[in-house]
Amino acid sequence: MLIRTGYSPGEAEVTDKALWLDRRRFLALGAGGMVAATAWPAQAGPLAGVVKSPHRVDDALTPLKDVTHYNNFYEFGTDKGDPAQMAPSFFGKPPRPWTVTVSGECGKPGPIGYEDLIRPHRLEERIYRLRCVEAWSMVIPWVGVPLADVLKRFEPNSNAKYVEFTTLVDPERFPGQRGRMLDWPYVEGLRMDEAMHPLALLAVGLYGEELLPQNGAPIRLVVPWKYGFKSIKSIVTIRFTESQPRSTWMKSAPREYGFYANVNPRVDHPRWSQAKERRIGEFLKRDTLAFNGYAEQVAGLYAGMDLAVNY
Ligand SMILES: Nc1nc2c(c(=O)[nH]1)N[C@H]1C(S)=C(S)[C@@H](COP(=O)(O)O)O[C@H]1N2
Ligand SMILES: [Mo]
Numbered sequence: 001m002l003i004r005t006g007y008s009p010g011e012a013e014v015t016d017k018a019l020w021l022d023r024r025r026f027l028a029l030g031a032g033g034m035v036a037a038t039a040w041p042a043q044a045g046p047l048a049g050v051v052k053s054p055h056r057v058d059d060a061l062t063p064l065k066d067v068t069h070y071n072n073f074y075e076f077g078t079d080k081g082d083p084a085q086m087a088p089s090f091f092g093k094p095p096r097p098w099t100v101t102v103s104g105e106c107g108k109p110g111p112i113g114y115e116d117l118i119r120p121h122r123l124e125e126r127i128y129r130l131r132c133v134e135a136w137s138m139v140i141p142w143v144g145v146p147l148a149d150v151l152k153r154f155e156p157n158s159n160a161k162y163v164e165f166t167t168l169v170d171p172e173r174f175p176g177q178r179g180r181m182l183d184w185p186y187v188e189g190l191r192m193d194e195a196m197h198p199l200a201l202l203a204v205g206l207y208g209e210e211l212l213p214q215n216g217a218p219i220r221l222v223v224p225w226k227y228g229f230k231s232i233k234s235i236v237t238i239r240f241t242e243s244q245p246r247s248t249w250m251k252s253a254p255r256e257y258g259f260y261a262n263v264n265p266r267v268d269h270p271r272w273s274q275a276k277e278r279r280i281g282e283f284l285k286r287d288t289l290a291f292n293g294y295a296e297q298v299a300g301l302y303a304g305m306d307l308a309v310n311y
Helices: 011-030 039-043 064-069 082-091 114-118 147-152 248-252 295-302
Strands: 051-056 099-104 110-113 124-131 136-146 162-167 187-191 201-206 220-222 235-241 276-279
Touching (some): 099 114, 110 114, 124 201, 136 147, 187 248
Parallel strands (some): 051 124, 099 235, 136 276
Antiparallel strands (some): 136 201, 162 187, 162 235, 201 220
């Protein structure tokens, strides 16, 4: 009998995952010089005690191989293949202990270890669409905890209007940070009501296993109604603020990227139409959905706002 930890994939997905894991082990054993390089992936283990959340779209899952080999993570390089290639060699060992420092407008600031941050919560599996502003998309079975539940423990006060996240700065681990492709650290932010929305997820795994470095180990954000760039990876700080955070992409290209970054087929990016998207693994383009298909749940957050101005 098959013991189901968190998801019940179809036969094809089981095969896909098994093949990929085997290949990963083979590479670790086969290429002498690569043993150290693959040490971390071999240690990304299954996550126990994961419950299925009702938050799951019906779309076919994107194969694990694509989810872990077609990535945007500029700290590892700007090509989609760079993170999978560079992450194992440069992350070296598992990024533990990992500490997140919480600060700003809250009653209980301070550093907190990964285990203490996550352990009090029940791990959920949620199947979400991820839509990149570059007009490709995936469907990923994430494992994580509701962001709201985690944030509440730090007791944000009435001045906390926004929450800002940053990614680790460590050019030893992140070769991309040796250059100035972006203004490091990578910064993202949410308005407090967005952060507290039940769909916002703090992810620690996918496909039933811990996150690999290329997907933002050990903790990344997933905000499914926003473009992928809001889903910041490898988080080391959380800060509650009164004023709107300046995110990395707003700094880098203010005319191209706004703070809200809600998926909107009617507002084009200067370089990519947002009307359609290519689902990774599919040939024909699909129509992009307002708020990435989550309009019913989230449109109310933006009542009265002009979404062409607040893009
Ligand atoms: N720190 C950091 N987080 C990041 C990025 C990045 O370059 N650095 N890229 C973003 C973009 S553009 C996308 S589309 C998603 C991709 O997530 P995935 O590779 O896990 O699918 O991560 C986002 N988070
Ligand atoms: Mo993206």
